[in-house]
Amino acid sequence: MTVGEIVVSGVSKRFQLERNRPSSLKEAIIRMGRRTDADDFWVLRDIDLQIEPGSCVGLIGHNGSGKSTLLRLIAGIHRPTVGTITAEGRLAALLELGSGFHPDLTGRENVYLNGAMLGLGRKEMSSAMDEIIEFSGIGEFIDEPVKIYSSGMYVRLGFAVSVNVSPEILLVDEVIAVGDEEFQKRCMAHIDRLRSEGVTIVLVTHNSQLVRQMCDSAAWLDHGRILEMGDPNRVVPAYLDHVESRGDNTLTTRD
Numbered sequence: 120m121t122v123g124e125i126v127v128s129g130v131s132k133r134f135q136l137e138r139n140r141p142s143s144l145k146e147a148i149i150r151m152g153r154r155t156d157a158d159d160f161w162v163l164r165d166i167d168l169q170i171e172p173g174s175c176v177g178l179i180g181h182n183g184s185g186k187s188t189l190l191r192l193i194a195g196i197h198r199p200t201v202g203t204i205t206a207e208g209r210l211a212a213l214l215e216l217g218s219g220f221h222p223d224l225t226g227r228e229n230v231y232l233n234g235a236m237l238g239l240g241r242k243e244m245s246s247a248m249d250e251i252i253e254f255s256g257i258g259e260f261i262d263e264p265v266k267i268y269s270s271g272m273y274v275r276l277g278f279a280v281s282v283n284v285s286p287e288i289l290l291v292d293e294v295i296a297v298g299d300e301e302f303q304k305r306c307m308a309h310i311d312r313l314r315s316e317g318v319t320i321v322l323v324t325h326n327s328q329l330v331r332q333m334c335d336s337a338a339w340l341d342h343g344r345i346l347e348m349g350d351p352n353r354v355v356p357a358y359l360d361h362v363e364s365r366g367d368n369t370l371t372t373r374d
Contacts, residue, residue, distance in 0.1 A: 120207040123172030123287050123319040125193060130202035132163040132188055132343075162188045163343045166202070173317040175310075177330035177351060179358055180340035186323045189340070190214060190290050193321065208287030208319070211237060213277050222266035226257060226276055229265055233280050247283045254305070255279035275302060282309050288319045307333070327355050 120126065136158045163185045170176050178186040191197045192204055194212040219236060220229045230251055234244035252261050255275040260268065268276070281289065291310070311333065314320055324330060330337050330351050337354040339347045341361075347354045 120205060121172045122208040123317065124208075125168070125170040125206045125288065125319065125321070126204070127166050127168040127189075127193070128203050130163060130166040130189075130192065130199040130204060131161060132185075132192060132197065133200040134160045134162055136160050161343055163192075163199075166343075166345060168338065168345065168348070170319060170321065172208075172319055173314070174335045175314050175320040175322065175333055177334035177337045178321065178323045178340060179325070179327070179330060179337055179355065181362075184340040185343040186340050187214070187292055190292055190321060190323055194290050206288055209237060209285065210288040210290065211281040211284055211286035212290040213274075213281045214290065214292045220265050220273070220277070223264055225263055226255075226261040226265055226268070229276070230261075230280055234284060237284055239284060244284075251276075251279045251283050254283065254309075256302070271299065271302075278306055282313060286313070286318055288321075289313060290321050292323045293325060327359060331355055 166185075166189065168189075178189060180186050188197065190212070191214060192199055193206055194210065194214065195206075196214070219233050221232060224232065227248070230248060231241055231244050234241070234247075252258070255261075255272075255278075257268075257272050257276055260272065261276075265273065265276070281291075289310070307329070310320060310322075314333070322330075322334065334351050336349055337351040338345050339354050339358045347357055
């Protein structure tokens with residue numbers, strides 16, 4: 120495989136939904152050791168996806184279609200029930216607020232911690248620290264515990280770490296939308312720069328304009344399956360037509 124390449128082969132993901140969950144600690148203790156009833160819920164089914172190095176791919180679909188689960192599988196947070204996923208290269212992911220942050224550690228300490236999780240040493244993270252602080256815009260709060268951070272500060276610091284660790288693959292969920300408009304523009308500009316440098320980017324978003332502007336291809340997921348994949352100028356309108364026919368509004372409207 121080439122650095123930056125992602126191959127998803129025959130992947131399905133099942134979660135078990137427990138029926139009649141205990142409503143109290145006492146009930147949970149009483150049931151301990153007993154077999155519980157659970158329903159199988161297949162979040163993803165038979166996903167085949169090959170993402171070329173240096174490309175930008177947008178994952179679109181209604182809420183619950185499996186987009187974020189697929190991103191987490193690529194990131195290695197979950198394992199597929201069936202199939203295999205291979206991602207070649209250093210991978211950075213921004214998947215949820217405070218992902219990978221320890222609430223009792225300071226922002227600076229969490230930067231080092233996140234770097235260690237990506238296989239980067241303290242020296243490498245120290246060299247990137249000033250740029251991370253500047254990009255995040257959190258200033259003196261870098262030495263305060265992140266548990267006092269606002270959601271916007273979480274996002275800014277998380278994104279600053281993800282894009283300043285020289286990733287070869289960058290996974291981004293919808294969390295960028297939490298930041299203010301100025302920060303969103305900075306994020307998009309930085310992602311565009313990473314793309315021009317050959318970083319592979321997989322983006323989950325409800326922003327149809329963003330997918331058509333930035334992505335080389337789009338994959339439309341529906342109930343855990345890929346219905347269409349290819350040119351965003353073909354896939355996005357097909358999805359929007361589907362949304363409009365159902366009276367749904369999970370993706371921003373066409374321009």
